[in-house]
Amino acid sequence: MQIERITSRKSPVVRDAASLLQKAEKRSEAGLFMAEGARLCADAAGSGTKIAACFFTENAQKKYGAYLNAVLKTAERTYCIEEHIAPLLSDTKNPQGIFCVCRMPARTADGLPVGAEPDNPGSRRMLVLENVQDPSNMGNVLRTAEALGVQHLALVGACCDLYAPKVLRGSMGAVFRLGVRQFSDATSCLSVLNGEKITSLAAVPDSAATPITAIPFETGSWAVWIGNEGNGLTAQAISGCHDRVTIPMRGRAESFNASTAAAIVLWEMMRGAGEGEKKHG
Amino acid sequence: MQIERITSRKSPVVRDAASLLQKAEKRSEAGLFMAEGARLCADAAGSGTKIAACFFTENAQKKYGAYLNAVLKTAERTYCIEEHIAPLLSDTKNPQGIFCVCRMPARTADGLPVGAEPDNPGSRRMLVLENVQDPSNMGNVLRTAEALGVQHLALVGACCDLYAPKVLRGSMGAVFRLGVRQFSDATSCLSVLNGEKITSLAAVPDSAATPITAIPFETGSWAVWIGNEGNGLTAQAISGCHDRVTIPMRGRAESFNASTAAAIVLWEMMRGAGEGEKKHG
Numbered sequence A, B: 001m002q003i004e005r006i007t008s009r010k011s012p013v014v015r016d017a018a019s020l021l022q023k024a025e026k027r028s029e030a031g032l033f034m035a036e037g038a039r040l041c042a043d044a045a046g047s048g049t050k051i052a053a054c055f056f057t058e059n060a061q062k063k064y065g066a067y068l069n070a071v072l073k074t075a076e077r078t079y080c081i082e083e084h085i086a087p088l089l090s091d092t093k094n095p096q097g098i099f100c101v102c103r104m105p106a107r108t109a110d111g112l113p114v115g116a117e118p119d120n121p122g123s124r125r126m127l128v129l130e131n132v133q134d135p136s137n138m139g140n141v142l143r144t145a146e147a148l149g150v151q152h153l154a155l156v157g158a159c160c161d162l163y164a165p166k167v168l169r170g171s172m173g174a175v176f177r178l179g180v181r182q183f184s185d186a187t188s189c190l191s192v193l194n195g196e197k198i199t200s201l202a203a204v205p206d207s208a209a210t211p212i213t214a215i216p217f218e219t220g221s222w223a224v225w226i227g228n229e230g231n232g233l234t235a236q237a238i239s240g241c242h243d244r245v246t247i248p249m250r251g252r253a254e255s256f257n258a259s260t261a262a263a264i265v266l267w268e269m270m271r272g273a274g275e276g277e278k279k280h281g
Helices: A012-022 A024-030 A038-046 A058-063 A065-072 A083-089 A135-148 A165-170 A186-195 A235-240 A258-275 B012-022 B024-030 B038-046 B058-063 B065-072 B083-089 B135-148 B165-170 B186-195 B235-240 B258-275
Strands: A003-006 A032-036 A051-056 A078-081 A098-103 A125-130 A152-156 A179-183 A199-203 A222-226 A243-246 B003-006 B032-036 B051-056 B077-081 B098-103 B125-130 B152-156 B179-183 B199-203 B222-226 B243-246
Touching: A012 A024, A012 A032, A012 A051, A012 A083, A012 A098, A024 A032, A032 A038, A032 A165, A038 A051, A038 A065, A038 A098, A051 A058, A051 A065, A058 A065, A065 A098, A078 A083, A125 A135, A125 A186, A125 A258, A135 A152, A135 A165, A135 A258, A135 B258, A152 A186, A179 A186, A186 A199, A186 A235, A199 A235, A222 A258, A258 B135, A258 B258, B012 B024, B012 B032, B012 B051, B012 B083, B012 B098, B024 B032, B032 B038, B032 B165, B038 B051, B038 B065, B038 B098, B051 B058, B051 B065, B058 B065, B065 B098, B077 B083, B125 B135, B125 B186, B125 B258, B135 B152, B135 B165, B135 B258, B152 B186, B179 B186, B186 B199, B186 B235, B199 B235, B222 B258
Parallel strands: A003 A078, A051 A078, A125 A152, A125 A222, A152 A179, A199 A222, A199 A243, B003 B077, B051 B077, B125 B152, B125 B222, B152 B179, B199 B222, B199 B243
Antiparallel strands: A032 A098, A051 A098, B032 B098, B051 B098
8 A cells, every 4th residue: 555655734735634524514515524542443344434635643652553454444535644734633732643524424315324124114213413513412312322222313503523533532432333314303313204104293391291101112213303502403303203202300400401411311222122221242 | 899900911819710620639639629610610609619710701690691600699609800811721722601619528537518318328329439640530420420310429549639620510400409429449448448348349340250230239239349441440340349240231341431430330220129100300
């Protein structure tokens, strides 16, 4: 494999890659996004994500050789960059010195990356995020969904970009593997989920709603909707869902953080499906 | 009430207050900390936290009059500051213009702020955080604990400061009300909890450990230990606890985010105590 050396901060290759860090539009136009860090880049390669280019420093090569080799095997282009160039490609304070320009995966109608094994469509559990804007929250929700075995998500409205650097890192690579579909608004998402015979539940901080513990997740297909950090779900989403559910609270707090609410919902979906007693591994 | 006007950024009163934002040592020496924002400040006053000083801008007074009045009633000193001074007292990008210097609450041997209603010591459920260093994680854990009715926490080792601005904000004021005890290491904490007949469980990402769903939280007193974001619990903590528990996983992810793990543990404690069906309010 040919490795090109880059010594100048003005390299157009570096500049193009760096532009993918900033704007969702840039990423979506190009169909490319940036992954950073030894582990995340190796995870991308191992999950079948196509690597258009890999950038690495000599120090990173020494320190993370095993991870880097996994990436270099599949990368279309490879660049050894000088240390002073790494910060240009980085979204973190202390870059490890390994960066990949990844191709957005082709997805099936289900939102799954092509090649991923689909779960049973007859008993599907999924999470819908509406207008969730904090990338740390979204990344964490994706990580938790994968850990608990919920394979399908939908992003509705003005959610933050799935391929934003913080979402990728927070997700611990789950973005590469989960099924994610995007919808411009609640109505269009509901119409698709209804067509798939998935029952939609709106999570609301309202003691009059059905407790999440009362939902028979064991049978049928379910989607629980989680809303924006400050404002919750839109009226459109709430009125379009089949029922409203709530996480029972006891204390003085008025609500949960969005990613905490999502975690408890995901856990209940998994617990309710009789899998709470199974161990991982 | 006398309201002093402050027009200079060099005001020593402002400088002293601002110094509380930066360092845990400053806060702990002075026994003071800073709360910021209309709601959080009103929450501090409403929770019985003593307000040594309140700073507000004229704009904030117009916009958040009701919140501010609740604070001004109990504040020992009050300062109307010019708009350009607000950023000095702020830890956020867009300060609302209301700030309080609060006195750290006196706490009982239980860690509860003096005056708070203690729960039943015969069936106590508590969370222990060891070396949890991210203030957003810690703030979120405290918020979730309060929402689920877990009143007691312990901080062990090198946790981030309970009174750091991000912890306060993330906790949505739970810091003002929860019982929090601090220990220099796992052994000293275990010795106190053992003395109180509390069974300690170490949360580990290990499929060989007891699933959290198998713990009979309904009876007896329990403490679940959650470790550092990257390294988990120390060997000292794990070997000192009575048992190891795990959150069963299904997917490829190797672990949960610390605050997600804490949320699921807190939820199971509450669910296990037969309170999952209760609604809030």
